[in-house]
Amino acid sequence: MTKPDAVLSQTSGVSATFTSVAPVSENGYISEEQVRQNIPTKKQFVDSHRQGVIIEGGVGYRQTVVIRSYEVGPDKTTTIESILNFFQETALNHVWMSGLLSNGFGATHGMMRNNLIWVVSRMHVQVDRYPIWGEIIEIDTWVGASGKNGMRRDWLIRSQATGVVFARATSTWVMMNKKTRRLSKMPEEVMAEISPWFIEKQAIKEDNPEKILKLDCKATYVNSDSKPKRSDLDMNQHVNNVKYVGWMLETIPDSFLESHLLSSIILEYRRECGSSDIVQSLSEPDDEGIILQEGIECDSHINFLNGLSLASEILEGSGLLGSFSKAPLRFTHLLQIDGRDSRKEEIARGRTTWKKKFSSMPFSPS
Amino acid sequence: MTKPDAVLSQTSGVSATFTSVAPVSENGYISEEQVRQNIPTKKQFVDSHRQGVIIEGGVGYRQTVVIRSYEVGPDKTTTIESILNFFQETALNHVWMSGLLSNGFGATHGMMRNNLIWVVSRMHVQVDRYPIWGEIIEIDTWVGASGKNGMRRDWLIRSQATGVVFARATSTWVMMNKKTRRLSKMPEEVMAEISPWFIEKQAIKEDNPEKILKLDCKATYVNSDSKPKRSDLDMNQHVNNVKYVGWMLETIPDSFLESHLLSSIILEYRRECGSSDIVQSLSEPDDEGIILQEGIECDSHINFLNGLSLASEILEGSGLLGSFSKAPLRFTHLLQIDGRDSRKEEIARGRTTWKKKFSSMPFSPS
Numbered sequence: 001m002t003k004p005d006a007v008l009s010q011t012s013g014v015s016a017t018f019t020s021v022a023p024v025s026e027n028g029y030i031s032e033e034q035v036r037q038n039i040p041t042k043k044q045f046v047d048s049h050r051q052g053v054i055i056e057g058g059v060g061y062r063q064t065v066v067i068r069s070y071e072v073g074p075d076k077t078t079t080i081e082s083i084l085n086f087f088q089e090t091a092l093n094h095v096w097m098s099g100l101l102s103n104g105f106g107a108t109h110g111m112m113r114n115n116l117i118w119v120v121s122r123m124h125v126q127v128d129r130y131p132i133w134g135e136i137i138e139i140d141t142w143v144g145a146s147g148k149n150g151m152r153r154d155w156l157i158r159s160q161a162t163g164v165v166f167a168r169a170t171s172t173w174v175m176m177n178k179k180t181r182r183l184s185k186m187p188e189e190v191m192a193e194i195s196p197w198f199i200e201k202q203a204i205k206e207d208n209p210e211k212i213l214k215l216d217c218k219a220t221y222v223n224s225d226s227k228p229k230r231s232d233l234d235m236n237q238h239v240n241n242v243k244y245v246g247w248m249l250e251t252i253p254d255s256f257l258e259s260h261l262l263s264s265i266i267l268e269y270r271r272e273c274g275s276s277d278i279v280q281s282l283s284e285p286d287d288e289g290i291i292l293q294e295g296i297e298c299d300s301h302i303n304f305l306n307g308l309s310l311a312s313e314i315l316e317g318s319g320l321l322g323s324f325s326k327a328p329l330r331f332t333h334l335l336q337i338d339g340r341d342s343r344k345e346e347i348a349r350g351r352t353t354w355k356k357k358f359s360s361m362p363f364s365p366s
Numbered sequence: 367m368t369k370p371d372a373v374l375s376q377t378s379g380v381s382a383t384f385t386s387v388a389p390v391s392e393n394g395y396i397s398e399e400q401v402r403q404n405i406p407t408k409k410q411f412v413d414s415h416r417q418g419v420i421i422e423g424g425v426g427y428r429q430t431v432v433i434r435s436y437e438v439g440p441d442k443t444t445t446i447e448s449i450l451n452f453f454q455e456t457a458l459n460h461v462w463m464s465g466l467l468s469n470g471f472g473a474t475h476g477m478m479r480n481n482l483i484w485v486v487s488r489m490h491v492q493v494d495r496y497p498i499w500g501e502i503i504e505i506d507t508w509v510g511a512s513g514k515n516g517m518r519r520d521w522l523i524r525s526q527a528t529g530v531v532f533a534r535a536t537s538t539w540v541m542m543n544k545k546t547r548r549l550s551k552m553p554e555e556v557m558a559e560i561s562p563w564f565i566e567k568q569a570i571k572e573d574n575p576e577k578i579l580k581l582d583c584k585a586t587y588v589n590s591d592s593k594p595k596r597s598d599l600d601m602n603q604h605v606n607n608v609k610y611v612g613w614m615l616e617t618i619p620d621s622f623l624e625s626h627l628l629s630s631i632i633l634e635y636r637r638e639c640g641s642s643d644i645v646q647s648l649s650e651p652d653d654e655g656i657i658l659q660e661g662i663e664c665d666s667h668i669n670f671l672n673g674l675s676l677a678s679e680i681l682e683g684s685g686l687l688g689s690f691s692k693a694p695l696r697f698t699h700l701l702q703i704d705g706r707d708s709r710k711e712e713i714a715r716g717r718t719t720w721k722k723k724f725s726s727m728p729f730s731p732s
Contacts, residue, residue: 037500049432049502066415069458069471070451070606074599081597085436092435105435133601134403136415161402230623231447231612233440235499240436246597257596
């Protein structure tokens, strides 16, 4: 798995910043915020409002979610950003149900005492099928050990009606000191809090995860003018990690996005992005894939296979799809800070895998 | 209320575009999409997955919502965009429960037969209090008549725990022909479908709504480089109306947004915005308010009242707050298309009202 020292201060979904309000138990003072949030202090097994239940023999969490109208794109299917938001939400609700949640963004009481926050170092998401507007899904999440100082968090999304798996994901989290912004060992008391929740089960087996190469300025697609907006910041006053995916995907040409589905994304987080940073997003299609520039050009490998014109209209619904599914298209991504001096600090590296849509008609019964 | 002829083709939350899949009842063919969405064909009184119930003697809809971690801003309170998303979602779920929902974005079966979609012409939202992360709220929505050819839709957001009203909203909707993009009278068969759901109750009484003046290029704040992103488009392939609010608020200086809360917004929609339009957002603080430029300048009215330095640090928590709450700050907004020729077509006008935050510390017990 990713080494903790590869990670800088990206604080993501499941981490903590608020210290202004003390926990109820420490000084007897209950703030209005505490009353309104009503965070449980003991383990809960069912939460009817969150539609969550404890599973996996008492250590996993399952939440039923209805896909909302604003969580889908123009094609009526859930966006990858919404799926990542669901992951963040269910992870936090898992900690919520555990009775361990302190007054922060997913931090336990022990973490708060040690001034620690969660930072994500790696995320790998595989989507076989995107839920559609109004569809009911079940999201399972659970945690496991990752070395001596890390935690793995996995997710599985299923159709509630059929049980078919739509997506799976795994991620690695480490601890950071909130003040020094340096990575920290996991203190005994935090390990004692969270390790009873660890299980071996893995959503994605990654025996030998590939390294993501660092792109340089010769990358095919470069977007240089991205500035975080207020709405991109989360409770940690940083750009939320979900926004990173948006920035990566924005570099890919519309014509490609319209005819392809994202089937996998791997993210390696390097450092946090603040509200004043200017972000440069680079991406590069893989050599073995199809390279798109304005129109559609195809590589020699595919041409060799069939010798046909590969305009997308011809490909759709044709027998050629077989060869594409054997050779999925991939992009390498890099987000970096566009500093005033020549130094460009890395924010995140990414790797996306795509498959050709079967048809440009949404939900045709093919 | 707004005249229908003031409205162009802004298709918003509750409208329809998809025609590729016929309703189940018409040809007996059931698509995979229909199975996965499972839209009811008869009126439902309870939906446990959506946590919705029919209220108001059978014609209104109430949904319980838990504020999710990604629906709040850095200050842990729900963003105005999330509140508008909740409105869209509950409106659609109201139609969903009615058994009238066809295969589109809120259109009834009668509207589909007549090739009609809903377009919003006006929206007025008042927020007294913003829900916080983890808080449980109840959102009520219902509809009423608006002239011969329009419909009013109202909302009320309450704390589930205390019943305290957090926000209220009213909106006006008219019908548009999907092909000609012209406003349409409401056909008899559509009126027959929806009028049994009309009630008189109003969330906001607007006996004499003020007109919103059109700003010109001399506006104090101008943002000219906004391009819709793929993620801004909704199922109607247009920029969703919620994005309009984001564009309006982006013009306001950060220093103002950090020290003020949006308490009211009125939107008048003029025309749709497509994916290739470039949008210019203008805003102008009201004369009677405080004008901000870089630092904080105050108008003579306020200076006359107290003669003190009005730096924000002094204001916070001081007795001066009383005079601010009597004279809330207001902005006028304009979104227009930044066309290549000199013509700039209006997209929407807006009016926002703000109040000073009591403290810059989130949730201090003041």
